[in-house]
Amino acid sequence: MVFDLYIYASSLLLKFPGKDVHLPQTFKNISSSHSIMTSLNSNIIKKISAIVGKEYCTTRMADLHCYSYDGKGIIYLPEAVAFPRTTEEVSEIMKLASLHRFAVVPRGAGTGMTGGSLPIAGGLVMAMTRMNSIVEIDHRNQVAVVEPGVITIDLQKAVQAVGLFYPPDPASLKFCTVGGNAAECAGGPSAVKYGVTKDYIMGLEAVLPSGEIVTAGTRTEKGVTGYDLTRLFVGSEGTLGIITKLYCRLLPLPESKATFLVLSKSLDKATELVSTILNRGIVPSTLEYMDRTAIRIVSDLLSEPPAKGTEALLLLELDGTQKSIDEQTVRLRQLLADDDDISFRQAKNEAEVKELWLARRSISPAAFKLKPHKISEDVAVPRSRIPELVRFTEKLSQELDITILTFGHAGDGNIHVNIMIDKANANELERGEKAKELLFVHTISLEGTLSGEHGIGITKSAYLGLELNEATIKLMKSIKSVMDPHNILNPGKIFPETIESGDK
Amino acid sequence: MVFDLYIYASSLLLKFPGKDVHLPQTFKNISSSHSIMTSLNSNIIKKISAIVGKEYCTTRMADLHCYSYDGKGIIYLPEAVAFPRTTEEVSEIMKLASLHRFAVVPRGAGTGMTGGSLPIAGGLVMAMTRMNSIVEIDHRNQVAVVEPGVITIDLQKAVQAVGLFYPPDPASLKFCTVGGNAAECAGGPSAVKYGVTKDYIMGLEAVLPSGEIVTAGTRTEKGVTGYDLTRLFVGSEGTLGIITKLYCRLLPLPESKATFLVLSKSLDKATELVSTILNRGIVPSTLEYMDRTAIRIVSDLLSEPPAKGTEALLLLELDGTQKSIDEQTVRLRQLLADDDDISFRQAKNEAEVKELWLARRSISPAAFKLKPHKISEDVAVPRSRIPELVRFTEKLSQELDITILTFGHAGDGNIHVNIMIDKANANELERGEKAKELLFVHTISLEGTLSGEHGIGITKSAYLGLELNEATIKLMKSIKSVMDPHNILNPGKIFPETIESGDK
Structure with missing residues (x-):
């Protein structure tokens, strides 16, 4: 073999x-x-x-x-x-x-x-993937009990059919599984209002490396019986146990939605706007951002391409009752109307909404128009520091002579930084890797984190020490060791280490 | 000595x-x-x-x-x-x-x-208590950095002064500390809309039993760098580390509030109403419940005491913008107006609101009117099962000839069950303990949990095995052992065990 x-x-x-x-x-x-x-x-x-x-x-x-x-x-x-x-x-x-x-x-x-x-x-x-049953949708208590292999969108549709809402919406929601989302603590555009996967996993069942079956959390909204093992498994990237059942928190389905496109001639003003919106009691269900490079590569998907000189685009959605949307829309218009550098329009119908989302969702694949490969990072910073982060990527781009585009979830400071390279060009690859490292260092200096929603896996483990001190990494590793003493479950992930091999 | x-x-x-x-x-x-x-x-x-x-x-x-x-x-x-x-x-x-x-x-x-x-x-x-500085209120990112000894209400007032909101509101909020709230994962009436302490601790610094200083979580809304140590410390009842700094999530301060008193001649209808309200898209910021015994002992605090035959009382609050409150109030009135067994009124002014809250907050001390001692439990069940839980306590009360009152956070199924006894009466004490044990067994059969917000401490540790299987308790203990190998930090809590002593 x-x-x-x-x-x-x-x-x-x-x-x-x-x-x-x-x-x-x-x-x-x-x-x-x-x-x-x-x-x-x-x-x-x-x-x-x-x-x-x-x-x-x-x-x-x-x-x-x-x-x-x-x-x-x-x-x-x-x-x-x-x-x-x-x-x-x-x-x-x-x-x-x-x-x-x-x-x-x-x-x-x-x-x-x-x-x-x-x-x-x-x-x-x-x-x-075979453990893909939606075991129960408990409408009265707003809880779904699912197996880990359920596709995220299938859960969303099933609960929507009974007037409920499962918010986590990673880009891959048509393919990815709820179990995988939980293991990686997946995010998505709705996180600015609704939080990420961890906020919707109330409890779970998991199999330990030993084969023992444990339960974590409760089916109730509150519960403090022993340590919070739910959150220990969620986001542990499959290194501590295999999740075999999940209790998912559901919300009432928002009755209505409104989508806005905001264009800004000033990057600073666009990112400043993000903080202003959130501090004025407007709570968008989505507050996505793209820089001018991202706009350029998807602008042909928009029936009204942004005017020349557009430096940033915000895609903003409100949800709730129609009246609460109307109220927030009024406030939003007041905020936006004051500035000549900012223009905006509201999507008039479902087709326009789809068009805007198509453009947003197409950035990641369209980036390959620029270069054949990308180094895709998902750092997060406190949202007031987004301007500093984005300006830093522009500086990096110039100094290292490399194409970088930024887009993502401005509302929660989680910015996708795509460093575009051609791996066949060894020098460019090296500059790309350098840019990634400098990005991480700068992100940490802005009180940010290496990963908002993608996890550490194998691609960021070498940088863990930038964010966490030695004692913290040691503690995490000791938890891994006590739960997986033979290091058989998803070895080599998260922590910088190598794996010994050899048949016995 | x-x-x-x-x-x-x-x-x-x-x-x-x-x-x-x-x-x-x-x-x-x-x-x-x-x-x-x-x-x-x-x-x-x-x-x-x-x-x-x-x-x-x-x-x-x-x-x-x-x-x-x-x-x-x-x-x-x-x-x-x-x-x-x-x-x-x-x-x-x-x-x-x-x-x-x-x-x-x-x-x-x-x-x-x-x-x-x-x-x-x-x-x-x-x-x-000396580590009681509010280190920073980051208004733009809606984060407060505090030391553990800050009194909860002091944090609430400080952030309120800049238009922000720290929701956790345990009954002891005028005295208790944010660090203690985090260690115990304290809840409160606002949990039905806003969640509990764990939902507001984004990150923290802690000292391990070894003296090593670790950090957990991030200052950003999102973050998946390694295991979720924040939640491991939060709710661990001071057994894993000593929290020395906390990053608290803040929200925009709700602009307005409305308070309602709902009286029901039928216990079932009152508890049924809780589910109905939450499933109709009304999201109260408080949905408190008291049974007839609780009503009786505080009714002299109300200027309009509930009519005879009142079996249950709900205290309901809405918060948000005035328009959204108006909209929800209309819906609420529609829901409530249909039933002859249910009457309600809205508090007309701040004095009436205070009166209602005084009554609610006085239940716990007023309970001593009934008996000199109480066994105070805070079980939680899926909220649709509250009627079953409350009926069970009534049955217990009759069968064991003991006074039991129930009240608490109906919106999230967290019911305070007060078993009133006189410890001087050995037989009554025994019946009280029996009632507690049967309550726990029944709560678990309703898919509930031993503790919604008080924790396990020393009073419920003997019952841990009712809720958690052997492998789960073993896992929790192994985490305790690896983090505190000499069992020096808050020994004897949560897990059923005894502690050896002896000078060295």
């Missing part, structure tokens, strides 16, 4: 010249402070198959490839993929993994941006 | 015949799975004094007594009390405690209801 994998990997390298292709690291010799990974021999594969059923465990090359990448675009081949259907099956697999010390990497839809679901140490990918 | 303490404790028993008085357990021999506590000899006291300054470390009996009890009303004498002023001082004390293995019990204002701040193993009480 080792030989096969090498041949296959080589063929992948030929097929995907732009991608980094990695063999399972169990076949390499990488030193580690933690543990020694074992490879999945046929005996283990047989046992996994016996747990989930033969048809739900695969080692076929074509299948392995499908579970070898995520939104980051790097390829790490797993040795096998299992598709459990029940918590008990997940538990049995983890008991096996504890016994034989093989790596297990839980995976939702693989839409993560930082490599969180990549099997970088080989081993087994545990695909949660 | 041992002899002195015994004499003092005996004198306390004479002075406070209704209270349980306990000597520091370091002077007893109690077996433990964990560690051996040392007592604070004069050498250690000298070192603590050197850290905080002589005037801020006391072993005077009168002082020790002041720090020997909390809202639960049991007395456990500490051996010394220290009043650190800085994070560094807290850190130095914890290093000393790690070295000499003495118990440290952090304490805010001692208003907790479940014994969380009681020095049940003796040792040092670390009173956080």
Whole structure:
């Protein structure tokens, strides 16, 4: 099998010249402070198959490839993929993994941006896609009980049908899973008003690396019985346990919505406006921002392209009852009308709303018009410091002679910084990496954070020490160690470390 | 010193015949799975004094007594009390405690209801009251940076002065501290709309039992850099670390408020109304409930006492802009007007609002009109199950021939169940304890939780296994062990265990 994998990997390298292709690291010799990974021999594969059923465990090359990448675009081949259907099956697999010390990497839809679901140490990918039942929608208590493999938009539609609302709306909501969202603590445009995934996970069930099944949180709004394990699992990027059930908080569905496009000839004024809006008691459900580069690459999607000299665009939505929207709209118009540098219009119908959102959602793919590759970061700063952050990226862009576009969730200070490069140009790649590092350092100096919603995964782990002191990282690692003493669950993620390999 | 303490404790028993008085357990021999506590000899006291300054470390009996009890009303004498002023001082004390293995019990204002701040193993009480600076109110980003000893109402007033709002409002808000609120995850009437303390702690700084200083969370709305340590400390009842700084989320101050009194001749209709209101898009900022017994004991505080036959009372508040309140008021009136069993009125002025709140806030003290002691529980159930819970307490009351009153935060299912007893009557005490146990069992069967906002402390730890399975409790304990390997920080809380003692 080792030989096969090498041949296959080589063929992948030929097929995907732009991608980094990695063999399972169990076949390499990488030193580690933690543990020694074992490879999945046929005996283990047989046992996994016996747990989930033969048809739900695969080692076929074509299948392995499908579970070898995520939104980051790097390829790490797993040795096998299992598709459990029940918590008990997940538990049995983890008991096996504890016994034989093989790596297990839980995976939702693989839409993560930082490599969180990549099997970088080989081993087994545990695909949660078959555990996709909406178990219950408790209308009276505004709670949904779901399995982790439920697609986010499916949950949204199901609760909408009974007049309820599940706010988390990551860009990948048509594909990603609620379990994956919870593991990565996904955000989205609605976070400015509604918060992120962690704010909607009231409780959960998880399987520990040992195979033990634990529960966290409650089905009630309040609950302080012991430590808050819910939040420990949420955002832990699949390194502490495998989430097998979630209790999701729901809200009443907003009755109405209004969408506004705000164009500014001044970047400073646009970012200043964000603070002003929020401090005047206007609480938009969306307050998205794009810089002039982002505007340029999507402007052909707009029926009325922004005038020349437009430096920034804000996409703003209000939701609630029609009367409360009307009231906020009046206030908003008063705020916006005062300035010659700022123009705005309200979307008149659903088609216009769709057009604006299409433009916003197209930035990320359209960025490839500029360069074939991107370094995509999602730093967050206190929102009053957005102007400083954006000006810094402009300075970086000039000084390093590199294309950088910024857009994202201005309302909560979470700015997507896309550093556009051509990896074939080694010098440009180096300048891109330099820009990323300087961006992180500056973000921290602005009292910001390395990641607003994408997580650390493998792409930011080297920079963890910029934000967290040694004692804090040590504490996090000690929690990981006590929960996963053999480092078998999603090894090599979040914390800067290497993984040792070798069959036993 | 041992002899002195015994004499003092005996004198306390004479002075406070209704209270349980306990000597520091370091002077007893109690077996433990964990560690051996040392007592604070004069050498250690000298070192603590050197850290905080002589005037801020006391072993005077009168002082020790002041720090020997909390809202639960049991007395456990500490051996010394220290009043650190800085994070560094807290850190130095914890290093000393790690070295000499003495118990440290952090304490805010001692208003907790479940014994969380009681020095049940003796040792040092670390009173956080001198660390009471509001370090910063960041108006533009709606964040307050505070030290743990800030009184909750002082923070509320300070942010209100600049048009902002810190929602958590535990009943003790005039005395309790933000640090204590965070440690216990305090709730309050506003939780139905605004959530509880945990929802307003964005980040924090804490000192570990080892003396290491860690940071958790971010100053940004979003942040997923490593594990969510913020929530691990919040609600951990001072067992994992000592919180030394908090980043508090603020909201724009609501512009207006309206208060309603709803009286119902039917308990079922009143509790049903709670769900109906919340499902019709009305989001009250308060939705408090009291049963007929609670009404009876406070009715003399109301200028218009409820008519005979009133089975339940709801106190409901709306906040927001005046227009949004008007809109919700119309909806509320439509909902309420349909039923002959329900009457309501809106408070016409601030005096009437105060009167209604006085009545609500007086239930807890007024309960002592019924019996000299109470067993005060704060279970929470999914709000649709409140009728079942309340009916069960009525059944309990009849079957065990005991007075039980229920009131509390109906909007989030968090019901305060007060079991009224006279401890001098051994049989009644026994029936009271029986009622408490049956209440817990029934609450769990309704998918509820042992504690909505008071925490587990020492009063509910024996019942933890009713709600959490063995693997979950084991996991929590393993986190405690890895963070506090010598079990020196607030030992004996949350988890059912005993503490060994003995000088070294």
